[in-house]
Amino acid sequence: MDYKNIYIEEENEIAVVTINRPKKLNALNKQTILELHEAFKELDEDNGIKVILVTGSGEKAFVAGADISEFAHFSEEQGGELAAKGQEILFSFVANLSTPVIGAINGFALGGGLELAMSCHFRIASENAKMGLPEVSLGVIPGYGGTQRLPQLIGKGRAMEMIMTAGMIDANKALDYGLVNHVVPLGELLPFCKKIASRISNNSAVAIKHAIKAVNAGYSYDMDGYAVEIGAFGQCFGTNDFKEGTSAFLEKRKADFPGS
Numbered sequence: 001m002d003y004k005n006i007y008i009e010e011e012n013e014i015a016v017v018t019i020n021r022p023k024k025l026n027a028l029n030k031q032t033i034l035e036l037h038e039a040f041k042e043l044d045e046d047n048g049i050k051v052i053l054v055t056g057s058g059e060k061a062f063v064a065g066a067d068i069s070e071f072a073h074f075s076e077e078q079g080g081e082l083a084a085k086g087q088e089i090l091f092s093f094v095a096n097l098s099t100p101v102i103g104a105i106n107g108f109a110l111g112g113g114l115e116l117a118m119s120c121h122f123r124i125a126s127e128n129a130k131m132g133l134p135e136v137s138l139g140v141i142p143g144y145g146g147t148q149r150l151p152q153l154i155g156k157g158r159a160m161e162m163i164m165t166a167g168m169i170d171a172n173k174a175l176d177y178g179l180v181n182h183v184v185p186l187g188e189l190l191p192f193c194k195k196i197a198s199r200i201s202n203n204s205a206v207a208i209k210h211a212i213k214a215v216n217a218g219y220s221y222d223m224d225g226y227a228v229e230i231g232a233f234g235q236c237f238g239t240n241d242f243k244e245g246t247s248a249f250l251e252k253r254k255a256d257f258p259g260s
């Protein structure tokens with residue numbers, strides 16, 4: 001697929017996906033959502049990519065939300081379809097990806113932008129970042145998982161306040177809330193994310209895939225996270241990565257995981 005609204009850079013087993021509609025503050029229109037789906041799918045299938053970072057182009061916005069101009073005239077039915085399709089191909093898709101995804105929040109992360117960041121496995125923000133779910137100020141609610149993921153990450157009361165006020169919080173408040181794991185100066189955001197990504201990439205990709213599955217199961221209403229963990233733990237024993245990881249430890253050398 002030829003990408004118009006995103007671009008991908010790859011270096012040392014780390015891919016950086018940049019959403020590139022700076023004049024629209026990287027708002028997620030339909031085309032961008034389709035491109036992101038394709039990019040995440042391709043990168044997840046690429047065994048040479050161990051970690052994916054997602055960020056926005058420019059110095060102002062990560063993503064300023066879903067593109068309001070595209071849905072302002074939608075009917076009830078179209079609104080429901082918009083949320084369902086978006087969750088299926090992007091937001092839940094990213095949350096359940098086998099490859100770790102880190103959200104590098106470099107500015108405004110609003111509405112669908114914060115929902116995309118919350119779909120990532122964890123988030124790191126620059127000092128200038130601002131986050132919020134402003135949907136009720138538009139007469140709608142967060143529809144890309146925001147009403148579920150925000151309370152999971154920061155607690156119900158704080159999430160209710162953020163959603164009801166439609167207000168923004170700054171990066172330090174987001175850190176205090178546990179919405180982001182670290183806050184760094186804007187110029188250091190990608191290098192810092194890459195440093196963490198590189199630590200992740202030294203570990204077993206197969207084990208990480210199972211860990212993501214088990215953690216996510218605990219947040220799913222129809223799964224027993226403990227049972228999923230037991231199953232995934234057992235499956236690890238059948239992998240070449242487990243043989244390599246345990247042998248390397250016993251032989252006092254650094255593991256070189258085959259990724260199978």
Ligand code: COA
Pocket residue numbers: 023024025027064065066067068069108110111112134135138
């Ligand atoms: N959808 C569509 N276009 C958007 C957008 C969105 N979510 N967010 C920003 N844009 C566009 C603006 O319409 C403007 O386009 P224009 O130059 O063609 O008029 C451009 O991006 C720049 O935005 P602007 O509002 O001029 O920048 P600002 O610095 O004054 O304000 C924000 C920045 C983020 C506070 C403001 O753009 C905003 O409130 N955006 C909407 C946020 C939102 O409600 N998101 C949730 C959607 S569900």
